[in-house]
Amino acid sequence: MTKTRRYTQRKRAADREETRLRIVEAAMALHEEIGPSDTTISAIAQRAGVQRLTVYRHFPDETAVFEACTSHWLELNPPPVPTAWEACEGDDERVYAALLAFYRYYRGTQRMWQGAHRDEPKVPAIQGPMAEFRAYLHGVGEEIGKSCAAGGDSRLTITLQHALAFTTWASLESLGLDDEAKADLALAWVQGLER
Amino acid sequence: MTKTRRYTQRKRAADREETRLRIVEAAMALHEEIGPSDTTISAIAQRAGVQRLTVYRHFPDETAVFEACTSHWLELNPPPVPTAWEACEGDDERVYAALLAFYRYYRGTQRMWQGAHRDEPKVPAIQGPMAEFRAYLHGVGEEIGKSCAAGGDSRLTITLQHALAFTTWASLESLGLDDEAKADLALAWVQGLER
DNA sequence: ATTTGAATAAACATGTATGTTCATTGAATG
DNA sequence: CATTCAATGAACATACATGTTTATTCAAAT
Numbered sequence: 027m028t029k030t031r032r033y034t035q036r037k038r039a040a041d042r043e044e045t046r047l048r049i050v051e052a053a054m055a056l057h058e059e060i061g062p063s064d065t066t067i068s069a070i071a072q073r074a075g076v077q078r079l080t081v082y083r084h085f086p087d088e089t090a091v092f093e094a095c096t097s098h099w100l101e102l103n104p105p106p107v108p109t110a111w112e113a114c115e116g117d118d119e120r121v122y123a124a125l126l127a128f129y130r131y132y133r134g135t136q137r138m139w140q141g142a143h144r145d146e147p148k149v150p151a152i153q154g155p156m157a158e159f160r161a162y163l164h165g166v167g168e169e170i171g172k173s174c175a176a177g178g179d180s181r182l183t184i185t186l187q188h189a190l191a192f193t194t195w196a197s198l199e200s201l202g203l204d205d206e207a208k209a210d211l212a213l214a215w216v217q218g219l220e221r
Numbered sequence: 222m223t224k225t226r227r228y229t230q231r232k233r234a235a236d237r238e239e240t241r242l243r244i245v246e247a248a249m250a251l252h253e254e255i256g257p258s259d260t261t262i263s264a265i266a267q268r269a270g271v272q273r274l275t276v277y278r279h280f281p282d283e284t285a286v287f288e289a290c291t292s293h294w295l296e297l298n299p300p301p302v303p304t305a306w307e308a309c310e311g312d313d314e315r316v317y318a319a320l321l322a323f324y325r326y327y328r329g330t331q332r333m334w335q336g337a338h339r340d341e342p343k344v345p346a347i348q349g350p351m352a353e354f355r356a357y358l359h360g361v362g363e364e365i366g367k368s369c370a371a372g373g374d375s376r377l378t379i380t381l382q383h384a385l386a387f388t389t390w391a392s393l394e395s396l397g398l399d400d401e402a403k404a405d406l407a408l409a410w411v412q413g414l415e416r
Numbered sequence: 417a418t419t420t421g422a423a424t425a426a427a428c429a430t431g432t433a434t435g436t437t438c439a440t441t442g443a444a445t446g
Numbered sequence: 447c448a449t450t451c452a453a454t455g456a457a458c459a460t461a462c463a464t465g466t467t468t469a470t471t472c473a474a475a476t
Binding site: 417426427429430431432446 | 448473
């Protein structure tokens, strides 16, 4: 019979937390560099400078790592919020501000979004967050659409929702437009509809 | 010393060709169902009802199968050609006809294009054909842009090129538009710019 | 000084894919 | 009838990822 004794962790707990963070950040970097679906537990461990077993002790499986990874990444890279555009006076200014906010966000985070879109069907762990983000985008498009003079014109709303999508950013990027030009062009689409 | 004798293959050659075709079609079906990057030689062999070794005898490696597969698929699914729209009278009609032609093509071939876009970075064998198709699309957008009243307006051309892309079809599809509504909307973007 | 426990190091079993080798079958060809 | 050869069936070596087990190290906590 061993005597039970209270054992309050202080530095131990902190060390453990730090190891966990190293693992999460290694996973995050790999998700960005080679994409979620190619990110193996072995690679994460190697990158974190940790034994493979250590990863398993912190996370039951790949999905758990990915979840921790996603939420940590979103904390570091928060998507644009409505305050960035809802203060604008005119309709055009508001639409432009929102588009530009998202386009700049996409520029800074393009590798991750590229990979996330690509691997979404294969990696269940990112499907939830992706659906959530899409719903958010959808709502933003709807809100801005309603706030415009043309009221609830569905073509206006749909054009906004399309313009706000990452895939649209990527398409216009590949056509050589910088972020301002992209927002200009998408704004012109919207203005054309309002006529 | 064995006597050499001429040996003209007739049915043998035909049988061999048929086996090759079975392999190519199995690969094609798998590319469509699970995507190029998950399509293994083992799976192709199994699907074709053939030994794995038989696949290796017809194709040196995965890349060779994929190449044969791509060109065969393109023969069966030829992209829209300019004759489908260049006969149209007005600018609007021509733009609409071209957009609709591509949108209907994408609808019929969406699974393959979805997978091709997704796996393009991972599967070298499809990068060539994809680049070729993109160049074709790019040219189509440019031609139609030039043919319009607004002449060589770069925003017009870029909007057309964006509208013709598969990713745009997919984005508008996810927003609930049918192909006619997609073409209508993209046409409205173009018209708005011409103002 | 002793106990606790996070992390290491090394191995094992399992699964899957690749690419290659070899002997065998059996129908097409001469 | 004898020869040719596409395809089979089975095995082998290699590589890599998963998930688990065991014993060991060593600093933190008491």
